[in-house]
Amino acid sequence: MNQSKLMSICGLNNVKHKGILDGMVEKQMIERKEEAWGNKTVYKYRISNKGKNILDEVLQKYEELFPRDKGDD
Numbered sequence: 001m002n003q004s005k006l007m008s009i010c011g012l013n014n015v016k017h018k019g020i021l022d023g024m025v026e027k028q029m030i031e032r033k034e035e036a037w038g039n040k041t042v043y044k045y046r047i048s049n050k051g052k053n054i055l056d057e058v059l060q061k062y063e064e065l066f067p068r069d070k071g072d073d
Contacts, residue, residue, distance in 0.1 A: 001044065006021070006045055030046065030047055030048055031046050031048045033046075
């Protein structure tokens, strides 16, 4: 997904929060790819393997603390 869409989904402002994305790229949590789009450059992001592992670890611990309601009423 491109930077604008990612920021929109996260509810962040492109200019103010670009540093967050830069930090996540530096820490290899996400990957950034540049694509030419006419005379502009579009940045696309995707989660890296390291980011997936961190997400899995966090979600697993969260699920252990707060298990989902299975709806067995």
